Amino acid sequence: MVLKLQLRDIFQADLDKLFCYETPVMALIKDRYLGLIKILINLGILLYFIVYVIVIMAAYIDNEYSTGQAIIYASGTAVTLTNSTVRVWDSVDIAYPQYDPSQIVISTKVRERIREVIGTCTDYNRQCDSNSDCMETGNCTSEGFCYEPTWCSEYNYTDYELDGVENFLIWFQGNVDFIRLAPGYEFSTFDETDPIVYPNSGSNSYLVSDILEKADTKYEDIKDTGAVIKVKLHWECDATWSPSCDPDVTAERVDNVTGGEAIGFYYSRYIYYEEEGVKYRDHWNSTGIKFVLLSTGKAYALTLNSIILNLSSAVTLTTITPRIVDFLMLYVMPNRHEYRKLKFKRTKDLDDEAAKPGANQNQPAEEEKKDEDHHFAEGPP
Numbered sequence: 001m002v003l004k005l006q007l008r009d010i011f012q013a014d015l016d017k018l019f020c021y022e023t024p025v026m027a028l029i030k031d032r033y034l035g036l037i038k039i040l041i042n043l044g045i046l047l048y049f050i051v052y053v054i055v056i057m058a059a060y061i062d063n064e065y066s067t068g069q070a071i072i073y074a075s076g077t078a079v080t081l082t083n084s085t086v087r088v089w090d091s092v093d094i095a096y097p098q099y100d101p102s103q104i105v106i107s108t109k110v111r112e113r114i115r116e117v118i119g120t121c122t123d124y125n126r127q128c129d130s131n132s133d134c135m136e137t138g139n140c141t142s143e144g145f146c147y148e149p150t151w152c153s154e155y156n157y158t159d160y161e162l163d164g165v166e167n168f169l170i171w172f173q174g175n176v177d178f179i180r181l182a183p184g185y186e187f188s189t190f191d192e193t194d195p196i197v198y199p200n201s202g203s204n205s206y207l208v209s210d211i212l213e214k215a216d217t218k219y220e221d222i223k224d225t226g227a228v229i230k231v232k233l234h235w236e237c238d239a240t241w242s243p244s245c246d247p248d249v250t251a252e253r254v255d256n257v258t259g260g261e262a263i264g265f266y267y268s269r270y271i272y273y274e275e276e277g278v279k280y281r282d283h284w285n286s287t288g289i290k291f292v293l294l295s296t297g298k299a300y301a302l303t304l305n306s307i308i309l310n311l312s313s314a315v316t317l318t319t320i321t322p323r324i325v326d327f328l329m330l331y332v333m334p335n336r337h338e339y340r341k342l343k344f345k346r347t348k349d350l351d352d353e354a355a356k357p358g359a360n361q362n363q364p365a366e367e368e369k370k371d372e373d374h375h376f377a378e379g380p381p
Contacts, residue, residue, distance in 0.1 A: 027342050034325055034333070041321045049314045059310050062303045068176035068295040070233060071101040071190075076168030080160040089162055094288070096269060105267065106168055106208060107288035108223040110160045113153050114282045121152035151281065165289075166209040166219040171195045172249065173204065174233040174295030181299040182243040187235050189247065202246065208289065214251035225264035226287040228255035235297035243299070254292075265290045 138148025175188035
């Protein structure tokens with residue numbers, strides 16, 4: 001029933017009132033305070049755009065980020081002295097693995113046992129408390145290790161502490177490209193044929209000690225535990241006019257990311273060979289410095305799109321000024337009731353006036369003048 005009454009009221013209402021058209025009226029409000037508020041708001045928007053958008057954020061610059069390929073080379077010589085025996089180690093011996101171009105491990109300590117062969121002996125890498133901790137055919141010795149089929153050797157483990165690893169030379173190469181801001185350009189050091197040792201200009205090769213220094217680490221602090229060092233070739237290129245730039249090299253230690261004690265780095269390596277039909281292997285347990293190389297880049301350019309986008313954003317921000325001032329004028333200012341009368345004006349039913357013959361032909365000039373005067377008001381003293 002209520003719904004029927006509402007529908008009847010709607011259809012019996014004045015259609016001119018129901019479908020009235022609202023349009024803004026330009027009114028000149030003579031109030032110095034409202035004018036100052038408008039100026040201050042526009043000034044604040046201008047300062048925000050200049051200081052924050054342009055100076056701090058540099059939003060007029062278009063940015064592109066990319067990653068590329070990277071390769072590490074290592075060269076150098078280290079020595080050890082064991083029982084008056086000098087042993088020389090080169091990059092083939094202590095730089096591993098050779099098959100991964102973007103990361104490499106330089107050993108600082110090596111624990112070696114040679115000529116292991118499959119047999120039954122005490123496995124010092126497998127501790128036990130009872131026979132159930134070992135293989136079915138094995139047993140737990142009084143020393144707390146399993147005696148079972150494993151790789152055995154008549155030689156004991158030999159420990160080597162390598163001297164001179166900190167002077168190994170590490171050569172970095174990498175590339176990166178930006179398909180949007182610098183199409184057709186490749187930023188690369190792969191074409192460099194000779195190492196340029198740091199700190200020379202345009203250096204591409206660094207001593208291990210120099211890389212550790214960039215990572216705020218000393219060789220003496222990690223030679224016994226090892227470490228993982230992330231090295232980054234970072235290209236930051238201005239692609240506005242002529243794209244060209246050289247990479248910066250940064251280093252960071254990442255095996256202590258938990259904030260606690262560093263984990264270090266070590267790995268096992270096995271070298272297999274055969275003599276007179278018998279298979280042997282040499283076991284190396286190495287502690288070392290693992291270098292992980294990344295090639296990243298950032299290109300920036302002043303583009304027409306970024307300029308238009310930021311200018312349009314600035315213009316759009318200025319549209320909020322009239323709404324803020326109107327709110328203060330209608331709901332905050334002392335003369336808000338007078339301002340509200342001037343802000344909202346309701347016309348007569350113009351359709352009815354137009355339907356009368358001779359209407360609007362002889363309107364007195366005084367009425368027009370009166371309507372104009374309603375658009376102005378004095379502000380507070």
